[in-house]
Amino acid sequence: MxxxxxxxxxxxxxxxxxxxxxxxxxxxxxxxxxxxxxxxxxxxxxxxxxxxxxxxxxxxxxxxxxxxxxxxxxxxxxxxxxxxxxxxxxxxxxxxxxxxxxxxxxxxxxxxxxxxxxxxxxxxxxxxxxxxxxxxxxxxxxxxxxxxxxxxxxxxxxxxxxxxxxxxxxxxxxxxxxxxxxxxxxxxxxxxxxxxxxxxxxxxxxxxxxxxxxxxxxxxxxxxxxxxxxxxxxxxxxxxxxxxxxxxxxxxxxxxxxxxxxxxxxxxxxxxxxxxxxxxxxxxxxxxxxxxxxxxxxxxxxxxxxxxxxxxxxxxxxxxxxxxxxxxxxxxxxxxxxxxxxxxxxxxxxxxxxxxxxxxxxxxxxxxxxxxxxxxxxxxxxxxxxxxxxxxxxxxxxxxxxxxxxxxxxxxxxxxxxxxxxxxxxxxxxxxxxxxxxxxxxxxxxxxxxxxxxxxxxxxxxxxxxxxxxxxxxxxxxxxxxxxxxxxxxxxxxxxFIDEDGYVFIMGRTDDIINVAGHRLSTGGMEEVLAAHPAVAECAVVGIRDALKGEQPCGFVVLKAGVTQSPAEVERELVALVRERIGPVAAFKLAVTVNRLPKTRSGKILRATMKKIADGEDYAVPATIEDVGVLDEIGAVLKGRGLG
CATH class of the missing domain: 3.40.50.12780 (ANL, N-terminal domain)
Incomplete structure (x- = not known):
């Protein structure tokens, strides 16, 4: 009951x-x-x-x-x-x-x-x-x-x-x-x-x-x-x-x-x-x-x-x-x-x-x-x-x-x-x-x-x-x-931020605020939009290096079990959704479907490590990671997109 x-x-x-x-x-x-x-x-x-x-x-x-x-x-x-x-x-x-x-x-x-x-x-x-x-x-x-x-x-x-x-x-x-x-x-x-x-x-x-x-x-x-x-x-x-x-x-x-x-x-x-x-x-x-x-x-x-x-x-x-x-x-x-x-x-x-x-x-x-x-x-x-x-x-x-x-x-x-x-x-x-x-x-x-x-x-x-x-x-x-x-x-x-009623909103670590062409944007706000899509089980947004804008947001998404849409179709819808909810200022053009996200044993998503993989930088495998193999999977997916 x-x-x-x-x-x-x-x-x-x-x-x-x-x-x-x-x-x-x-x-x-x-x-x-x-x-x-x-x-x-x-x-x-x-x-x-x-x-x-x-x-x-x-x-x-x-x-x-x-x-x-x-x-x-x-x-x-x-x-x-x-x-x-x-x-x-x-x-x-x-x-x-x-x-x-x-x-x-x-x-x-x-x-x-x-x-x-x-x-x-x-x-x-x-x-x-x-x-x-x-x-x-x-x-x-x-x-x-x-x-x-x-x-x-x-x-x-x-x-x-x-x-x-x-x-x-x-x-x-x-x-x-x-x-x-x-x-x-x-x-x-x-x-x-x-x-x-x-x-x-x-x-x-x-x-x-x-x-x-x-x-x-x-x-x-x-x-x-x-x-x-x-x-x-x-x-x-x-x-x-x-x-x-x-x-x-x-x-x-x-x-x-x-x-x-x-x-x-x-x-x-x-x-x-x-x-x-x-x-x-x-x-x-x-x-x-x-x-x-x-x-x-x-x-x-x-x-x-x-x-x-x-x-x-x-x-x-x-x-x-x-x-x-x-x-x-x-x-x-x-x-x-x-x-x-x-x-x-x-x-x-x-x-x-x-x-x-x-x-x-x-x-x-x-x-x-x-x-x-x-x-x-x-x-x-x-x-x-x-x-x-x-x-x-x-x-x-x-x-x-x-x-x-x-x-x-x-x-x-x-x-x-x-x-x-x-x-x-x-x-x-x-x-x-x-x-x-x-x-x-x-x-x-x-x-x-x-x-x-x-x-x-x-x-x-x-x-x-x-x-x-x-x-x-x-x-x-x-x-x-x-x-x-x-x-x-x-x-x-x-x-x-803290709103007019005194409610506190934690949008991420200070290094999760990305700078896109001079605009300070919260990756947490973009994650809210991605998570609202009915096919998305979980997601993470990181800022990756961009020669023109300084950084551009990249959204990694894991789809729910039983989703019938193709990953490509969901990714297109996610790009449109961020544009609609946050606006063109977010410059969100990259959604990447992955099987799972790298996490610590306590469940925190390793966003900083994902960013380094996407930027092609060397990274140390975090001591608290739950499964090291996920990082290789992320790297392979990004290479397939011409990143990393």
Whole structure:
């Protein structure tokens, strides 16, 4: 049965009132939200403007994140509630862990880490697939005050080595393999290769042997995960929560840097918990005992925040899904999970829904699934094109909430706050800034632009709790990358505009604004037009070199399954459509049909790489690419058009 329930009706002005209360007194506002966290030493001061690079939140408080995620719920009588559901269609297994069971697993693993010499402030690198042990590992580090750095499982050895050298982990936690729909990805050879390359060597590696790929162990370094945990359980070894400062780091999460050297985004303990609590209440409207399904990976910031930490801090139930939106086994995979586990909200990337729409444009696989407890779909991770949003709304008959944020922000910046009363939808906009964020749009000289005009999207300092205070061991690079271009503001490197109602429109990265014969044009605006064509499943527009105009737009399109029109016919219609909707100024004359678009594992389209291929430039294969073969396919298609 299809769910048709709207979100709880609340007056829209409650968002306006909440935002105004934050603006009027930010310190009082955040101290009030902080009451929802169990502190060891509660904060008396919200913000210290003199600390750190732009100030630090809750500088006098101490806490433990793991205690807030697990212990307090067991203490308060919720120990038998399910905390984590592991649903793995790629292995055909499912498991549920109550809060009490999860606390037992985490406290035991934390003791194992202590036995290996890991203490407060030490780093632990986690290189894991989507298994419950990945979440246990993160929480075990938090429990003992260690700083975890999760690297997406299957990352190339060279990229993994750079992260080992930067974080200098005392211990690495890993598994023998990850499982894709069509193959097993062996992690152990990649890990061994990375350690051989790295300057820094961990003292130990704890390896989870999975039946799909047993791996040989390095005698002096590698330990068997299950054997260590079993031994600790046999002797009753459990670690207590360690008191840390609210400003102490919880984790380092690496994001790609333009220099090829990864940027280690630092997240602190106290501010992180406070802002996650706020977003669960205000944006996602998920309360204790309710089920949240975040279809991401623990290797990304979305997985850190909304698979592991936020649902557990809130006392909700989180679904940890080891599968894909399509192919495990079909485009109805998400509907099965939502129905089977009573999911209230799903949070995933727009690319997942484009994949579902491509394979099942009529939504036939929804039939037979009871979505009566499903209340909203949240999309983030890249720009959500209006056509995909409208398709999902029509199919699911629940609010589809686009929201925008970054690894650096640690939590959503702009969104339609379901917990405060949904605002009117404007397709193409993730809606309005959430309390705590002062979002502005500036021109190249740092001056505010008028409503509706394109510019750089920036965030006025100070950033709210949970945002990065710096980069790991690199304050200078933090300032250079984020704070110098627009003094007094954090530079998001995203471009867009803010309309007269205060709605934010993110049109792409600043380098996705192309210059065609002196006209600054948004590739995102052209993508909207292409995506509106009924034959198009997904698309990407990049600016390619043009001797006369400087750049010209090139649209890459993937057609839906079952389209009867020829690719050439669709391409002609797309050129005409852009001319009609945007005008001759766009100079859009080139639409290219491809079988698939190159993407990162998190679903972001590799537009910059596509541009280099089209321009015939050398390019480095991005470390995060999902399938390298797509680049060769793109190159072959472009050569057939006389490009590249």
């Amino acid at each position: 299809n769910g048709s329930h709207a979100a709880p009706a609340r007056p829209a002005q409650s968002y306006r009132e909440t935002y105004a209360s934050w603006q009027a007194d930010p310190d009082a506002y955040w101290l009030d939200i902080a009451k929802g966290i169990d502190w060891i030493k509660p904060p008396r001061q919200a913000f210290d403007a003199a600390a750190g690079i732009y100030g630090r939140w809750f500088p006098d408080a101490t806490c433990n994140t793991c205690f807030n995620a697990l212990d307090r719920h067991v203490r308060d009588g919720r120990g038998q509630q399910v905390a984590l559901i592991h649903d793995s269609p790629v292995t055909g297994t499912k498991a549920k862990y109550t809060y009490a069971e999860m606390l037992d697993e985490v406290a035991t693993l934390a003791a194992v880490l202590q036995d290996l010499g890991v203490g407060k402030g030490d780093r632990v690198l986690i290189y894991m697939p989507m298994v419950p042990e990945a979440a246990f590992a993160m929480l075990a580090c938090a429990r003992i005050g260690a700083v975890h750095s999760v690297v997406f499982g299957g990352f190339a050895a060279k990229e993994l080595a750079t992260r080992i050298d930067d974080a200098e982990p005392k211990v690495i936690l890993s598994a023998t393999c990850g499982i894709e729909p069509t193959r097993v990805v062996e992690y152990k050879p990649l890990l061994d290769g990375a350690i051989a390359m790295a300057r820094h060597k961990p003292q130990a590696c704890v390896i989870l042997q999975r039946p799909q790929a047993e791996a040989s162990m390095h005698a002096a370094r590698d330990k068997n995960w299950r054997m260590l945990v079993a031994a600790a359980k046999a002797t009753g070894r459990k670690a207590d929560c360690v008191e840390v400062a609210a400003t102490d780091p919880l984790y380092i999460l690496y994001t790609s840097g333009t220099t090829g050297r990864p940027k280690g985004v630092v997240r602190d303990n106290g501010g992180h918990m406070v802002v996650l609590k706020a977003t669960m209440d205000q944006l996602f409207d998920v309360g204790p005992g309710e089920v949240m399904f975040c279809a991401s990976d623990v290797g990304w910031v979305v997985g850190h925040g909304y698979i592991v930490y936020a649902p557990l801090i809130q006392g909700a139930t989180s679904v940890l899904y080891e599968g894909k939106p399509v192919g495990t086994p079909d485009p109805g995979a998400f509907w099965r999970v939502i129905a089977e586990h009573g999911v209230k909200v799903l949070f995933t990337a727009p690319t997942a829904f484009r994949a579902i729409r491509k394979e099942d444009p009529e939504g036939k696989y929804l039939a037979g699934h009871d979505l009566s407890r499903f209340r909203a779909l949240f999309l983030a991770g890249e720009r959500a094109d209006p056509e995909t949003l409208k398709w999902a709304e029509a199919l699911l008959k629940v609010p589809v909430i686009d929201h925008w944020w970054q690894t650096e922000s640690g939590s959503p910046i702009v969104g339609d706050p379901m917990g405060l009363g949904l605002l009117p939808i404007k397709h193409g906009s993730p809606t309005v800034p959430l309390p705590g964020w002062d979002v502005q749009c500036l021109d190249e000289g740092g001056r505010p632009v008028e409503a509706g005009k394109m510019g750089a999207i920036v965030l006025k300092l100070p950033l709210p709790p949970g945002a990065l205070p710096t980069l790991w061991n690199d304050d200078a690079r933090f300032r250079e990358a984020y704070l110098t271009t627009y003094p007094g503001y954090y530079n998001t490197s995203d471009a867009g």
